Amino acid sequence: MPKGDYPGEFEVVVLLAVARLGDDAYGMTIRREIQETTGRDVSVPAVYVTLDRLEKKGYLASEMGEPTGERGGRAKRFYSLRPEGVEALETSRRMLGALWKGVDLARFRP
């Protein structure tokens, strides 16, 4: 796997959020999921910049939902993991797992 195809840290966060949300993954829920699980209060456009990039890389697919009243008549854009996205997440976990092996952080603590 050439360099540059690894998902970045925030990309992994977004991919995992989409994976956790399943069928209900769209902008607002993704943002909330990230905030609730990681405590990071990110902005909606920041999420979308990443979502758009992930879609271009082929990790995510998206489709428009129905417009609803509480959204001011605007449609949701639902995201779902594509096999490439699943693979990217696995690669990421494998890589990190391999790196974590044999790391004893206690050694560094005073």
Next chain:
Amino acid sequence: MKLPVVLRLVLRLAPRGELREAMLGDLQQEFALRRREHGDAAARRWASLQALRSLGPCLRMRLEGVGRMRTIDGGRWTRNWKHAARAMTGRPLYAFVLVLTFALGIGLNTSILATASQLVMAPLPYPRADRLVVPWPGRALPAGLLAGLLEDSPTFDAVALFWDRDSAVYYDPSDPDAPSVGYDVAVVSRAYLDLLGLDPAVGRTFRDEDVPPEELRAGIGKVVLTHHAWVDLFGADPTVVGAAVSNGPFTTEIIGVMPPEATPMARGLDGWSVVGFESDLTSIPRASFEALGRLAPGVSIDEARAELEVRLARADSAAGRETVLPMWSVPASFGPVSTPVEEQTLVDLRTYLSGNARGGLGLLVAAGLATLLVALVNASALALNRSLDRRREARLRRMLGARRRDLLGLLLAEQTLLASAGGVAALAVAWLGGGALATVLPAELPHALVDRIGRHALLWTAASSFVCALASTAVAAVPLLADARHDVANGGAAAGGRTVTAARRSLHGLLALQVTVVTVLMVGAGLLLRTVGHLRSVEPGFAWDRTAVVHVQAAALWRQSPDALRDEILADYFERAVAELEALARVRAAGQGVPPLATTVNSLWEITEGARSPEPGRPDIEAGWRMTGAGDYFAALDVPLLRGRSLEPEDAPEGEVPLPTTAVVNQLFARRLWPGQEAVGRTFHLALGAMPPRTLRVVGVVGTYRAVALDQPPIPLFFTRSPPGRSATTPILVRLEGPPDPFLTRVEEVVRAVDPRVPFLSVAPLSDTVRASVGGPQSALALLGGLAAVGMVLGLLGVYGVTALNTARRTRELGIRMALGARAGAVARLVVGQGLLVVAGGVAVGLLVAACLVPVLREMLFQVSPRDPVTFTAVPAVLLVTAGLAALPPALRAGRLDPSETLRTE
């Protein structure tokens, strides 16, 4: 509950498209959720934080084009332009008329406003020019009076006088055969040039030692040249400074050249010459043309004005008269101000220099704006008309998903395209118009002011084009948007009908407004037309159309002549010149003297009847004084000799102080001083200031004529023969059998041949002088008339357009009427009548507005009342008749309708 506006604005930074919509949706949803969970304040706090955090990502999306809506041919904006260009080429006539309308309106307006802004805003090229003031602008003031009022005044730092104009001859003393150069100088007091605060370009300005000694006052002092005279007459030769100058029995020198900025202050003369009257002014009983003062530091112009008025009141009560100010204005040939700038005690130099132009410019600016308004209204009406035709298209676009702002964008693109094309064409119009304007503006305006019009014109044009585009879009958008407001699905015929009615109403309103403006312009032009007519028909009392005026500079004859013979040489020259001219086949008479309406001295002299001993300040009458020289002045002007004889060479005064003993008076003088009695043989006393009064005997009475201005009544005049040595530059008047133009060359040849050493200055018909006297109203007429004509053409186009529209909209109704038996004539009358009703409304309002505005023109009017019934009847008549004619073609078309055809339309 809408998202807070800050957040929405930040999101706008992201490119338009589905992604942005999704983001907005998410934010809206979460905002609503948070309000429910945490309350309004917390939700708003969160939204503000989101806005702050979103700034970076949104900008990034914009820069990287993330989520941008993809279109087939680039952005919406480009598409609009392409569409607009296509639409315009598809309707060339519509586009042409609109562009022409914009071009005329914007162009005329630009040339006027750019000029006006220059006059009002550009700084004068003199240091601290705001401190320079002119008391009683446009008045010929006695120097003694001015001195009494201005000297020692704590409100002025320095005061100088512009005294008179004089002619001088330049020659190179080292070369006896070199030709003489004649030129005219302004005679000023020593401080005059220093007041301007400019450094001379060459040499120096006047110093105290330049002021000629008292006994030489009649002669000319040292001379400083204007820059243009230095270049034109002396080829910018620096050795001219120090060269000898001759005038009268005196020889003096050129001491300096002023920079070009000083030229406007020379009033079209070639330089300045200094005389001494800083002290003892009261002993010189002559008029001065005006004073120039510099305000003392910290003194405002209002304070100085108040002080001057107090001093004037004191002088008035001392003299026991209502006012010591003479009533005569400075002749037009002298300064930029040919009529007083209102009755001002003190004005700043800028106001003075822009003079008449400023008063007229206010009028012009108003007229220019009116033309722009007419053009704008017309363009809006045309655009509105067209958008009524496009309602189908708009509805179709709406059904295909176009939003209101998309329609607006399209319309704006079209109108902007047209207004820009109009703007470009307008620059051409402005350029031509500016050229025409330059010929109308006073020639004495600082050149720097007029030269910079170019850049301003560009700005004005761009600004006006933009305003035109916006305004006409706004008007044209009305029907389209009204349609769009109704739901596409149930956009029934009822809503459409309402739209048409609303649009037609606004069209009628626009047309009425346009007619109002045109009416006002036409009333102004009409009043001026009547004024010029009256001025033309004034019987001035002299033969202005058959007389030529010849100017020479005979002082050149004094080169190398013995002083004792100078008077004789001059007298001999003019006698010979007059004799040679009278010998010409078509010449009736010739005589030397200053022509009427162009006199240099308009002061009044105190006259007391011969039997009474004169008391200073209590004369019987006041009269003007004119001097005549060789030949017969009265015959040359065709002024009849009613009694006695004309002035002869032996009437010329002689001696140390050459004062006359005989006079010819005009009939008005005779009637005032000796009502119902014979004047010839009687005597009168002439007050001469500090000198003892002079007693003169009347030898003849001539007809009364207008000597001061065509629009001023004749004044009492007395004439004396001038002392021979004084008239080196007094013109010769030549009366011919017919109009003088074909003979001017011949006259010049003859005069040149009398003595080739005398510089020949000019020959021109006297009618030129007369015309200059009518100049103000005539230029205003030309401008206002031109604008009124343009406005009327545009207005008639509007009438035609609206009638055509009404006919087209009512085709069905008219068809039904005809089917029910209405005749063609009745239908045509119906259509014309409706158009005329609108025009009549506009005319009525226009007449009212004009009646309120016309007093602005009052100063220019002559023998015409500002409520002149002829003008106020003729203008509406002309407008209604031409409007009727403009409405006729569509009305006739309506009359020819075939009822069965019309019912099938729609």
